Amino acid sequence: MVEISKSINDKIMRICEKGFPYEVCGVLIGTKNNNKYIIKDFYDCENLNKARAADRYELNPKDYMQGEKIAKDLGLSIIGIYHSHPSHPAIASETDKLYAWPEMAYMIYSIYENKFKNLITWEIDEIKDEFIEIETKIYE
Numbered sequence: 001m002v003e004i005s006k007s008i009n010d011k012i013m014r015i016c017e018k019g020f021p022y023e024v025c026g027v028l029i030g031t032k033n034n035n036k037y038i039i040k041d042f043y044d045c046e047n048l049n050k051a052r053a054a055d056r057y058e059l060n061p062k063d064y065m066q067g068e069k070i071a072k073d074l075g076l077s078i079i080g081i082y083h084s085h086p087s088h089p090a091i092a093s094e095t096d097k098l099y100a101w102p103e104m105a106y107m108i109y110s111i112y113e114n115k116f117k118n119l120i121t122w123e124i125d126e127i128k129d130e131f132i133e134i135e136t137k138i139y140e
């Protein structure tokens, strides 16, 4: 399960809407205990894939490192990645799976016509080698 506050989720949603029609991406910062991801912060990262920015993302490693620094300063770690799917459902793609790391939450924000549609969080099941949907709990 992923727990995220409404205020952080709203901020990420807005970034995803603003980035439309391109994919935006960033790191999720927080703690992970057993199977529970608790998101406390995030860091917006540059999508380096300019050629296919409409349907691919490649997180700028410099931004990732900056995210790691922010996490460390807060006594937290990077526990996941968010990215947007412009004009596509929030279903993880084969490419998403190919580049996914285990023990990380992948939040996908589906955006149509500049507007947020829905959010699904995914996690790699290492045994089955597939993405499984995990529950996202947004609290006030």
Ligand SMILES: [Zn+2]
Pocket (backbone or CB within 6 Å): 083, 084, 085, 092, 093, 096, 108
């Ligand atoms: Zn994707």
